[in-house]
Amino acid sequence: MVREVVVVAHGSGLPEAATAVERLAAGVRALTPAPVTVAYLDHRTPSLPDVLAGRPGAVVVPLLLGDGYHRTVDVPAVARRFACVVTPSLAGEHAVSLALYDRLRSAERAAGAPADAVVVAGAGSSRPGGNDGTLAAAERLGLLLPVPVTVAYCSAASPSPEEAVARARAAGFRRVAVAAHLLAPGRFARALAALPDAHAVSAPLADHPRLARLVAARHEAAARLPEAVPLRVA
Known part of the structure; x- marks a missing residue:
């Protein structure tokens, strides 16, 4: 079974930001047979919890260029609830x-x-x-x-x-x-x-082809890991 990819971006109220992220997701879809879904941490929907609730065991790839609070705290916390693995961010690559x-x-x-x-x-x-x-x-x-x-x-x-x-x-x-x-x-x-x-x-990086290839490689590596057991939430 192919594990789904959930790419999670910070989110922005500007429509052009979502358009750029969707172009990145389209680039990833061209490189992997796995379904690819976009989620957001703020400002836009669908939210990460809503997306992962229907995709337990998915591979979450943070579309983040730094390892601040989102990458180290809140994204892993949500992912654990749904037995999802979180890959490294894109930082430093x-x-x-x-x-x-x-x-x-x-x-x-x-x-x-x-x-x-x-x-x-x-x-x-x-x-x-x-x-x-x-x-x-x-x-x-x-x-x-x-x-x-x-x-x-x-x-x-x-x-x-x-x-x-x-x-x-x-x-x-x-x-x-x-x-x-x-x-x-x-x-x-x-x-x-x-x-x-x-x-x-210079323009932002989201829809550059190199980032799509990096996200696809993140998914390929993480998809080989064993699936976790969903965390029980009272």
Whole structure:
């Protein structure tokens, strides 16, 4: 029996965010015979508990680029109730860094010139280890680029993207690009796109083909694990 895939995203009130996540899910469906369903943690339906209630034993793949509260606490808590296995998030994966590189290069081409400095902007987390995904992406991107690469966070940590861009410009760089280490085009992506002094801002990553392949690989590895017993809930 093929174990179903449930991809769970944070969720956004913006319709374009859900559209991007659905495109990612469509990419995963093209790579696996398993049914693929989308669930959300906030702002949209269906919720993760509602989806898993009808899919006990499914493989849950968090569409998260960091290991903050959602990945380490609330997603596993829901999954245990329905005997579902939770895979690692997408944080820190080489595929994510390569997708980020592709998006950045596209933004630079649209801007008409390559950047002379890059700021990798993540969502941000105050939880220990929650920003490790952004840090890893910046480190790997720095190995692919001939220019300085720094990090910034849209919330819960510093520096902010505005501060990071300002610091780079104060250091003498004039074409400072922002690589959006974000999954979908929600409010953080909109804020980055509105930065007045950024030379270019890359698009979010959700529907990049590399992420679909990564999610499919996560499912394939987890589907080999034995199914758990559902947790009794009083």
